[in-house]
Amino acid sequence: MMKSKSIQLFGIALLLVWLAACGGTKGNDATSQESAGDAAEGKSLFYQATIGDGDAPGCVTCHSLELDVVIVGPSQAGLATRAGTRVPNQSAEEYIRNSIIEPNAYIVDGFAEGGMYQNYATDLSAEQIDDLVAFALTLK
Numbered sequence: 001m002m003k004s005k006s007i008q009l010f011g012i013a014l015l016l017v018w019l020a021a022c023g024g025t026k027g028n029d030a031t032s033q034e035s036a037g038d039a040a041e042g043k044s045l046f047y048q049a050t051i052g053d054g055d056a057p058g059c060v061t062c063h064s065l066e067l068d069v070v071i072v073g074p075s076q077a078g079l080a081t082r083a084g085t086r087v088p089n090q091s092a093e094e095y096i097r098n099s100i101i102e103p104n105a106y107i108v109d110g111f112a113e114g115g116m117y118q119n120y121a122t123d124l125s126a127e128q129i130d131d132l133v134a135f136a137l138t139l140k
């Protein structure tokens with residue numbers, strides 16, 4: 001009788017240890033994602049018809065992900081590969097980020113200045129911009 005009760009208690013203790021361990025793992029995941037943007041989140045932002053606080057036009061209304069398909073802006077197929085070669089001393093990440101927050105800093109050949117929506121720097125949160133950059137960096 002005594003014996004089965006202590007086995008029962010041991011089982012409960014094990015369960016508690018297991019639950020605590022699972023909670024701890026979840027906490028770690030959250031902190032490890034803190035610094036970088038989330039590409040999956042950026043992808044769903046990219047496909048929204050409107051984006052941000054002021055309902056700005058979404059990226060997909062002007063940019064195709066199919067090779068050489070121009071809607072209003074250049075296709076973003078292969079963007080991550082050429083982004084690092086656009087502006088001297090600018091990494092792919094820096095170039096893509098600048099293209100979003102300061103679109104007239106560099107105008108892609110064959111396109112007009114002002115063609116890209118101009119106010120994403122204020123319409124989008126820093127996190128949304130990070131996520132869009134992370135997604136763009138997957139377009140190799």
Ligand code: HEC
Pocket residue numbers: 046051057058059060061062063072073074075079086096099100103104106107108111112113114115116117120132136
């Ligand atoms: C109203 C149309 C329009 C919208 C909306 C738009 N863009 Fe653009 N985008 C353009 C045009 C036109 C260009 C080329 C002219 C230039 O360089 O500014 C461009 C250029 C770019 C470039 C540089 C591409 C290259 O090949 O070097 C990036 C990156 C970019 N856009 C990202 C985005 C993202 C991300 C969004 C959504 C948050 C977005 N754009 C929304 C029209 C648009």
